Amino acid sequence: MEKVRYSDEELQMFKELILEKLEQAKEDYEQLKSAITHSTSNDTEDTSPTFKVLEEGASALSKEEAGQLAQRQYKFIRNLEAALVRIENKTYGICRETGKLIPKERLMLVPHATLSVEAKNKRD
Numbered sequence: 001m002e003k004v005r006y007s008d009e010e011l012q013m014f015k016e017l018i019l020e021k022l023e024q025a026k027e028d029y030e031q032l033k034s035a036i037t038h039s040t041s042n043d044t045e046d047t048s049p050t051f052k053v054l055e056e057g058a059s060a061l062s063k064e065e066a067g068q069l070a071q072r073q074y075k076f077i078r079n080l081e082a083a084l085v086r087i088e089n090k091t092y093g094i095c096r097e098t099g100k101l102i103p104k105e106r107l108m109l110v111p112h113a114t115l116s117v118e119a120k121n122k123r124d
Contacts (some may be wrong), residue, residue, distance in 0.1 A: 068110070
């Protein structure tokens with residue numbers, strides 16, 4: 001018999017994975033946000049050439065690029081949060097087009113996936 005949903009143990013494992021990714025994503029998002037708001041304050045007069053290089057590297061992202069990355073990061077956070085809701089509803093890992101289970105390998109790589117590869121390929 002084909003499995004129609006992941007077991008509670010499996011859902012718990014995915015939940016932990018998602019929570020981990022969520023924490024990291026939120027940290028990255030905060031860093032991007034502060035990069036956008038502090039990008040004007042990088043006129044630090046420091047005598048250390050190493051420090052200057054590091055500063056310039058960090059400010060190499062334009063405000064626009066940082067803004068786009070922050071938006072993508074925000075969307076990623078929203079997708080992960082939606083995945084947590086699906087775990088609670090026990091609908092996590094079910095393709096929203098085929099109704100089949102999305103393979104575990106795909107979910108490990110893209111934990112917020114809502115389409116199986118097969119459904120995604122049909123769309124592209």
